[in-house]
Amino acid sequence: MRTTVFFIALILVTCMSFAQRNKKKNQKISEEKKSEINRESKMQHEEFEDTFREDEEKQMTLRFIDAKTGNGVQNATITIQDFGDFTTDMEGKIVFPNIEKDQIILCQFNCSGYITATFKTEVIAGSLFYNRFTVSPVLKLGSIRIVLDWDSKPGDLDSHLEKKNVYHISYRNAKIAADGQAMLDRDDMDGYGPETITAMEISSEMDYDYFVHDYTNQYKGNSDQLSKSRAHVMVYGNNKLMNEFHVPAGQSGTKWNVFKISGGQVVPVNSIGN
Structure with a gap:
């Protein structure tokens, strides 16, 4: 009798332990999925915001992203050839007047703790072909x-x-x-x-x-x-x-x-x- 009770208790404990591990795993997957959805929504919002700014406000946007974290890099100095210097905001972006003529523009990124780099992008029909650049810590x-x-x-x-x-x-x-x-x-x-x-x-x-x-x-x-x-x-x-x-x-x-x-x-x- 005692042996039977012991095995029943063992089975119950094992099942409860498995259920708890499975619950934690599902919670982790759910949290990761929620994070992905939130980030995707954020990226889509930024893309819409940048397009709206180009079309309605006649301004262009460049964004600079940390290669390890995926976050915007704040307080970086961006030098755009023939247009001058700009400083990235807390989202890692700069905004500057529209360029109407189709051309390739060069921009240099400079920020403490990061590798200085020069990027190029193309203006086509008043829009930037690509406006996101990932930068690397030293x-x-x-x-x-x-x-x-x-x-x-x-x-x-x-x-x-x-x-x-x-x-x-x-x-x-x-x-x-x-x-x-x-x-x-x-x-x-x-x-x-x-x-x-x-x-x-x-x-x-x-x-x-x-x-x-x-x-x-x-x-x-x-x-x-x-x-x-x-x-x-x-x-x-x-x-x-x-x-x-x-x-x-x-x-x-x-x-x-x-x-x-x-x-x-x-x-x-x-x-x-x-």
């Missing part, structure tokens, strides 16, 4: 930071950095490499980015591959959504913006092979396939 010598940004769609693009026969950094395989030398700083699943990978040390004796996978359309090999995403990748290293890549237009496929690293040097690939 890095230690010998390390690199790879930043992926894109438009609102596809919702989920994934960064992959593979050190041949050593590690494969992505959302799925490892957020921190087995040798501790690389990590996925930020995973973005609801559009725009940034999605960020930092490699603390790049060996000149090893080969690396970096590519982007369209997770949203992973089962649609003939999809052209990756090509239409306005995705671009920036590579920071030696405390400067070393390389910038833009997704090829007019191609089908869900895998963008962006670059390799061989002999310690970034080698462009920039092709789309599956």
